[in-house]
Amino acid sequence: MIKSPLAYIDANILVSYALGAEKDERFHIAKKVFEDVLQGKYAVALSHLVLSETLHALRNIATKEVFKGIENKYTQGELIKLANSSAFRKKVIDRSLEAFKTIIECITSNPDHFRIEPPETHYSEKIFSEGLNILSRNFGIFRVYRYRCRKCNSYLNCDKCGFNCEIAYKSINAPDITHALISDSIKCEYFLTMDKYFSKIPKEEFKTKIIVLQEKNAS
Amino acid sequence: MYFPDFSSTLENLDLRKTGASILEKNLDFLRGIYKHFMENISPITTTGLVLETYLEHCTPKEITPEMSEYLSRMTLRTLVGLPSININTKKKDAIKKLEGSISWITKEKIDVTEFIREMRESE
Numbered sequence: 001m002i003k004s005p006l007a008y009i010d011a012n013i014l015v016s017y018a019l020g021a022e023k024d025e026r027f028h029i030a031k032k033v034f035e036d037v038l039q040g041k042y043a044v045a046l047s048h049l050v051l052s053e054t055l056h057a058l059r060n061i062a063t064k065e066v067f068k069g070i071e072n073k074y075t076q077g078e079l080i081k082l083a084n085s086s087a088f089r090k091k092v093i094d095r096s097l098e099a100f101k102t103i104i105e106c107i108t109s110n111p112d113h114f115r116i117e118p119p120e121t122h123y124s125e126k127i128f129s130e131g132l133n134i135l136s137r138n139f140g141i142f143r144v145y146r147y148r149c150r151k152c153n154s155y156l157n158c159d160k161c162g163f164n165c166e167i168a169y170k171s172i173n174a175p176d177i178t179h180a181l182i183s184d185s186i187k188c189e190y191f192l193t194m195d196k197y198f199s200k201i202p203k204e205e206f207k208t209k210i211i212v213l214q215e216k217n218a219s
Numbered sequence: 220m221y222f223p224d225f226s227s228t229l230e231n232l233d234l235r236k237t238g239a240s241i242l243e244k245n246l247d248f249l250r251g252i253y254k255h256f257m258e259n260i261s262p263i264t265t266t267g268l269v270l271e272t273y274l275e276h277c278t279p280k281e282i283t284p285e286m287s288e289y290l291s292r293m294t295l296r297t298l299v300g301l302p303s304i305n306i307n308t309k310k311k312d313a314i315k316k317l318e319g320s321i322s323w324i325t326k327e328k329i330d331v332t333e334f335i336r337e338m339r340e341s342e
Contacts, residue, residue: 012332020319025330034314051295057335058324065325099321101299106320108292109304110313116291175339194332 006115007042008183008208009033010193011053014046018103026194029213033192037113045188046107047117049179055100062095068151117186127185131177134205140171140197172197183208 016030024030037044066088074082082088107114146165147156157164176198183191184207191198191208199212289306296303310316 012335015331015335018317018319018321019325019329019331020322022319023322023325023328025328026332031318034318038314053335053338057331057338058321060334060338061325061329061331068327095324097299099324101301102320103317104295104299105301106313106317108296108301109308109310111285111288111292112309113314115288116295118287119291119294120287170340173339195336197336 004037004040004043004112005189006045006187007033007037007190007192008045008047008179008186008188009050010179010191010195010198011050011057012194013192013213014050014103015054015057016194018099018106026215029194029215033213042190043112044107044114045117045183045186046114047179047182047186049175049182051104053175054103055096058096058099059092062092062099064150065095066091072151117182121186123182123185127178127181130205131174131181134177134202135172135174138172138200138202140169140200143168143170170197172201176201180206180208180210 012026013030013033016024016027017034019027021027021031034044036042070079070082107116144165144167147158147163148154149156155164176195179193180191180198180201188208191206191210192213193210194213196212196214198210201210203210285306293303
């Protein structure tokens with residue numbers, strides 16, 4: 001087994017690279033990570049938490065895709081009936097599982113490039129108490145978002161109250177902190193992500209070097 | 220180091236139940252009993268049962284990083300119904316194969332980073 005430094009890869013990098021240039025907006029950033037892996041700069045470390053999120057993301061993508069393919073003339077009651085049908089369920093399961101299998105096939109066939117978190121790994125409760133400690137000392141930001149249609153992405157206004165936007169709290173969250181602490185626990189030298197909210201994480205709290213990969217012209 | 224291909228044996232075992240047990244044992248021991256069983260016992264389901272029984276009674280020894288890594292990979296493959304692979308398998312083109320391999324799952328271009336961010340925030 002080649003001894004390259006370990007880099008914990010966030011789910012956004014893994015899924016973006018597997019989606020490819022034509023389907024993910026940040027693919028070129030993810031691609032650079034894997035080019036570095038090929039050059040031996042580091043080996044990819046994958047946790048079961050990242051793989052769980054990957055599967056969940058694929059199921060969500062598949063659901064949206066099947067939903068978008070539905071004709072525009074269903075009532076809520078008809079949509080409920082459709083969503084509960086075995087045909088709809090099978091479509092989503094088949095698509096997401098096929099995609100997940102493809103990813104698993106690739107990441108399990110070269111241990112020099114991909115290292116899976118050892119099955120006997122045990123995490124201390126300390127991970128979660130540390131996570132709570134970090135979260136409690138950091139507060140995120142507020143953002144204002146326009147309402148959008150989930151199907152066609154057009155902007156919406158509420159017919160009753162007239163509002164067309166909302167205030168949302170944005171911050172690193174428990175899953176983010178847990179990823180970074182797992183990266184620490186399995187002794188990864190780097191933690192790589194494309195999620196800009198990780199730039200707000202107090203990096204001095206972690207042994208792993210947290211790197212937020214963004215567009216070159218991004219602030 | 221040569222490691223026998225257990226793929227046919229594993230097909231007849233519940234990997235998640237026995238995988239950890241198998242890899243907690245010494246490789247030399249495994250090689251010996253594997254060879255003995257393959258030469259002296261059939262059908263293969265019986266081989267599996269006898270192997271499992273023997274392993275339950277042997278002393279756990281150190282797991283090498285390679286064995287641990289192999290168990291992780293095999294467990295994942297079993298979970299999604301992929302066939303077993305040899306411990307020495309190293310497909311050098313795995314990274315290239317991964318690139319764009321699931322592009323078919325969506326017709327539109329998406330921002331998966333934002334997508335996963337929303338997922339995490341709704342958890």
